[in-house]
Amino acid sequence: MGAISIRKVVKRYGAGPKANAVIHGVDAEIADGEFIVIVGPSGCGKSTLLRMVAGLEEISEGEIAIAGRVVNDVEPSERDIAMVFQNYALYPHMTVFENMAYGLKIARVARAEIEARVAKAAGILQLEPFLQRKPRELSGGQRQRVAMGRAIVRQPEVFLFDEPLSNLDAKLRAQTRLEIQKLHAELGVTSLFVTHDQVEAMTLAQRMIVMNAGRMEQIGTPAQVYATPATTFVAGFIGSPPMNLIRGVAEGQRFVVDGQPLALPAAAPREGELIAGLRPEHATLAAAGAPGWPFHVETSEMLGAERLVHGLVGRQGFTVRVDAALPAPHNGQTLALQAPAGQLHWFDATTQRRID
Known part of the structure; x- marks a missing residue:
């Protein structure tokens, strides 16, 4: 046919x-x-x-x-x-x-x-x-x-x-x-x-x-x-907003981003320079001092039932999707960004292809 x-x-x-x-x-x-x-x-x-x-x-x-x-x-x-x-x-x-x-x-x-x-x-x-x-x-x-x-x-x-x-x-x-x-x-x-x-x-x-x-x-x-x-x-390209992509160096259960070591929930698939990916809806924000990656809030967008919070991890842009019913974070505030182990994606920093 x-x-x-x-x-x-x-x-x-x-x-x-x-x-x-x-x-x-x-x-x-x-x-x-x-x-x-x-x-x-x-x-x-x-x-x-x-x-x-x-x-x-x-x-x-x-x-x-x-x-x-x-x-x-x-x-x-x-x-x-x-x-x-x-x-x-x-x-x-x-x-x-x-x-x-x-x-x-x-x-x-x-x-x-x-x-x-x-x-x-x-x-x-x-x-x-x-x-x-x-x-x-x-x-x-x-x-x-x-x-x-x-x-x-x-x-x-x-x-x-x-x-x-x-x-x-x-x-x-x-x-x-x-x-x-x-x-x-x-x-x-x-x-x-x-x-x-x-x-x-x-x-x-x-x-x-x-x-x-x-x-x-x-x-x-x-x-x-x-x-x-x-x-x-x-x-x-796929996803709105798209997946966050952070370049850094994996060292066991640490991921060093712009000189700042971030704790990983599980070891990266290999050591060396990698790109970590995390969808905005899979990240969560907690109060400063809680376990997580330091996340510097720059601005947020109200979209009705949800809110997009834009900020920096190290010096790299990052977006988190949160429930709009939660209190809005303040611009300039530093929060703890938590990344579940099962939701992190890893890519080769040179070929930019997925690492499973």
Whole structure:
């Protein structure tokens, strides 16, 4: 069916010694019916990778297979894919029905079949009341649903989404995320979804690919990526706020940070220069004098049910998430930061890869 194999794929622009490589040997196997989110910062190569799957960018090395067929030299129109772009790209002079039906009409699908497919897609996306409206009469969320409907009626093997929610406001994005989840549950079509928004990635993905500078840093379920980040980049990118990362020197059950020895609840996995990671929600604050790391409070943010307390461990920034019902610490105050043994993550200071 719609399984996708991405095998040692490389993308370069230009040729010879001045060639600029933007994708560096990405490998991924995507099962039929799986929903994969490709996430990373702007310029990391995630959209380029998606466009190579779509056939809109040529592959410099490696191969891509869809449903068992290598498609390196196959035209986009023959890959049995449907793509939803960041901009809706709707025809302004056509109605919603005509926009959704246009691709089928060009493919000379029978009129009765077109009407049946559009009706089914409109029902799934709750667009029935708008079929005779023009795009200018629709909200941004409704236009994006029309763009998704246009893809659904194609009945492709694979859906490709290129940051489709970027133009929506926060409330519409949340609503449309739910609609996309329901859509995938109903259709079960293999989907690749590109975003720079980690919240979208965490909420939508069955598995996620974290990209950085053209390389795949990690692939796994959102829970796996969050709980066991493979690199400091993943640890610092996934999570809001991200994982705290402190560089120091491990000496048995001590961790020396900026010349200050900190007691560890358990010995580090090895001695020498390491990076310790701790999620803001896994750290706790106690009164000065209690066991823990000296934590100098700089400021705090009230977020409703919780509060983010920002400060310094040694000379390095650190954030702690606390219950907003607790008394707010004072700026300039020094407290004891307590780190549970089971929640500390360790990374190699040179390679920045996880140490288990």
